[in-house]
Amino acid sequence: MALRKNKIGFDRQLTNDWLNQVAYLVADGNSPEEVRIKFRESFEDQTSDALRKTINLLMGIWSTVPVEIRPLRNQTIDLFLHADDSEKKIIHYLMALANYPFFFDVCLLTGRALRLSDSITSKQILTKIQEKWGERSTTIRAVQRSLKTIEQWGWLKSGKQGLFSIYDDSSKTIIPVEMHGFVANCILFGALRSSMLIEEIIQNPCLFPFQIDFNMHEMKQWSGVRIEKRGREDLLVSLR
Template identity: 30%
Template sequence: MTADKFQIGWSQRIRLEWLERTANLVLAGNDKDTVFASLQQDLQDQLSIGGTAKRGNREKVITILMKLWSVPPRHLQDFRNRGLNLLQVLPVKQHLLVHWGMATAVYPFWAGVAEQTGRLLRLQGHVAAAQVQRRIRERYGERETVSRAARRVLRSFMDWGVLEDSGKKGVYVQGRNLPVDTSESMGWLIEALLRAGSRDSASLHSLMHSPSLFPFSFSGSVSLNTYSGLEFMRFGMDEDMVMLSK
């Protein structure tokens, strides 16, 4: 397991419309300084209102937004570019899956919270924030920063509509579920999981059924053979292995 997998990074509640705005700024050809200035202006009445601190909530949110779509880690730049292309061809209602994939690849902490959330939803049909926080602390350490970050990821899940209030405080149920019915969309999410786990290869079945992808349902009729980011290999009689393209 790499050191990056133990870094939190995602420390703020991030709304889907902020990610959409950031991606659109990049698609318009803006450089990172222009994207940063535009986000500062857009969010000045929503976060840290009237604040001038260099590391206030607004600046922390912008850091996350920028790392996802404007200045991703070098090894994810090609992945980001393909995500931008995907945003241009998918209907807006499907953009959630592109942002989910980017968040998963760039911030393994996001993927970790999603995995525990998905496991609990499968097991009991609902998820309590306290349960997720306990499991995440077991993995990332008994620190208040870990619990706080997990709460903010869960809050982001709520904002994105993939979790909903159950009526009981701190307990959530499954929200929207998006069908994934194209090879590009399915391949994008599978590749994101491989990159989040720093793995060269994994069972296709395990990836497609990963609890980290709880907001999505895959169509069994979609073939991934045309997706350029992945390569496939048959292992044994009936198990397909998938790996990142060289």
């Protein structure tokens, strides 16, 4: 976890089509090098630095994931192959959260700010991010591209003067029950935590694009987490 703790990484704006391509290549059993080569073949300029950085980010979400996240990735592949287009977007978002704590923090702060106001600016998020991640030269671009990636999924809309708002608060994406344990697993990895009280997961601001009514029975079916009582009333969700 130490490497992920200090790595910003999320410095490109991604598209859902690219994420789908890479996920399917991984699902087909391609090695990381094979994924790189096959994905790069779909671009005319295959040597640009921008493409290299984009591929590195896509790979970090689906292919070259840390050792501790590989079981999660492997289990998620089956979810992905059986998901519809809307569910695939959810899966990409959550896998990005799990693998990139910086992206997790952007989403957490965005969700928290949107609970207080109908709109936010990237500068607001940047100020908060820099309190935790420091005033690095890469954070401005990384925050903007994180927000723009969420926008292309259809969960934020941008307006004048760098404002972002929820695209349509009345029709949030519903997360199906079979993904509830997966959601908890990704939040724990993204937050760099081995355990959380169930309330911390259920009420986590990073879930701002979604509507979810957690099903405890379904959560327990997911092999990456375990749920146990702590005290008389508290439930603790932990990584297995």
